[in-house]
Amino acid sequence: MDLPLIVSTSGIRGIVGEGITPEVVSRLAASYATTLRHRRVVLGSDTRPSREMCRHAVLAGLISTGCEIIDIGICPTPSVQIMVDKCEAGGGIAITASHNPVHWNALKLFNENGLFLSHNQLERILNIYHQSLSRVTEGGIKRASFSRLGKVREEHSTFDVHIEKILQGLNVGLIRKKKFRIALDCVNGAGSIITPIFLRELNCTITAINTNPREDFPHPPEPSPKNLQQLSSLVREGRFDAGFAQDPDADRLAIVTEGGIALSEECSIVLATIAVLEEKRGAVVVNLSTTRAIDDIAAAFGCPVFRSRIGERNVVTAMKRHRAVIGGEGSGGVIYPRVHYARDSMVAIGLILQHMAGSGRKLSEIVASHPRYHLIKQYILCAPEKKEKLLADLKEQLKGERLDVRDGIKIIRKDSWAHIRSSKTEPAIRILAEAPTKRGANELFNFIVDKIEMPD
CATH class of the missing domain: 3.30.310.50 (Alpha-D-phosphohexomutase, C-terminal domain)
Structure with a gap:
């Protein structure tokens, strides 16, 4: 595109005021809507300061094309994906730039199955977008007449639906018996409300920091060890069993041991893989950049590993092809098909707590027993x-x-x-x-x- 935007199957993102403007966002939303067979769209977002600007621009684009919009408000990206299925929508949009700094924003676009768009689907949207720029009649965008403009309705069941789906995929009774003490850093992002609710459902005692969606990110939002000093100190001083940190749209997870040691985000998929393979043997899919420890762990269980190109869409495609029981990326993203084909930090938390409960060991002891690279x-x-x-x-x-x-x-x-x-x-x-x-x-x-x- 001849605009300062980064386009991939993970979304269309840019710096607010440069690539991301109301005009661009609205036109992109309308171009996306034009490609849908069924014009019901689920809309959610993270908590960035540009959220309202982008939200109103997206709404304008969708309404102008006759869409029925189900607005689920501030919520994790995987919540949007799950609600696309639940609401039998034609697609979904998450307004979030994920781990990017606060001055960025983006549109993550999903199909009728709640999965990221294919390359061909994204290309079609961009072609419509470019046509609309070059013609006064707006090219390929199909605008609705006055009598067929879209409508918006709010949906308030999202957290319940999402949490219930995760609980169905876990050994909840095992986790609840342990009464874990958990420290949580939600970076004032989309997980700020739902994640404490989820942990309480697992009978955890929690101390949560940075859980105000109205405040700015308190530190760089990528959940990597260098950004977890505040959480590490809290865990070390408070005698917690573990600390968990999310990124702004709560699809990625980082972990802190009971001793306050911040682990590489690679450990999220490593621990989740062990938890799943202990219960069910099967193929594992990760991307090309994920730690080799996954190969060692899968081999110990007699399971194959397949590697995909980078990006959730590519991992999910390979997971379906190989009927994988678990998959993800070394950036902290865990995909558990029993819940949904989406990276989900709360799924990762649940699987890690399940493994801790079943092993009876401290988190640091579990990590020390793994292949280390x-x-x-x-x-x-x-x-x-x-x-x-x-x-x-x-x-x-x-x-x-x-x-x-x-x-x-x-x-x-x-x-x-x-x-x-x-x-x-x-x-x-x-x-x-x-x-x-x-x-x-x-x-x-x-x-x-x-x-x-x-x-x-």
Whole structure:
């Protein structure tokens, strides 16, 4: 697009006031609505300051195309996906830029099954959008006549529906018996109200911080260890069994042990995978950038692992193809088909508590017993128009390596790997390197960085 927007199957996002403006958002919403076979749309959002601007713009676009809008308010992204199914809607929109900084916002777009759109579906929306820019008659957007304008109704059952679906997929009795003490950081995001309710349903005693949806994010919103100092201190001083941190739309989870140690977000999918495979053997699907510990754990259970390209849509497609019992991404996203094909931080919390309850061990003891790798995650800023050349030049320099080029460049060695790819959510190139030792990970990371040449 000739606007400063980042477009991927994970959504259409940009900086508010630059790529994300009321005009752009409204036209994108109308273009999306034009592609729907059934014009009932579920609408939810996270808590960013630009929420109301974007919400009203989306409503204008949907109403103008004759949609019936089911407004479920501030809620996690997986709540939107679940309610698309529940309401038999033609699609859904979550207004959220997920882990991006507060000055970003985005539209996450879902189909009639509550799943992210395919590449072809997204391309069709963008074609309609561009046609509407080039023609006075608004091109391919199908506007409704006055008598057929859309209507909005509010739906207040979302939290109950979402929580009940998760509880049906857990051993609730086992978890409730343990009466866990949990510290929670919701980053003042979409999980601020629903997550404490969910934890109380599991008979947990909770102390929650940053649970005011009207306030700004108290720290960088990505749920990575460096951003969890406040939660770590709370857990360490309060003798909790665990600490959990969500991102602004509550689809990703990070964990703090009872000793106040913030774990890599990779641990969320690792722990969830163990919890599921203990109950039911089956295939596991993760993306190309997820820790190799998943392969070791699945092998211990005699289960296969399949890897997909980055992005929830790609993981879900592979999960369905291989009939996976669990899947997700190393960024903290856990997808449990028994609940829904969506990344869901509350599902991850439930599975981790179930595993803790069943094992009878402290969280730190569970983590210490797992295969451990050292994983470096860094990025370099790179303009979108330069990414392709940078990766092509790097691939040429890595001819002697065993490569997987389905999504960027992944170097695969006997006991280590590195993945270099274009970010789908930021103007950046992501670089990941994992090895059994910290030294090995650093050497592999530096090997990559030394070969990267930024195009002119």
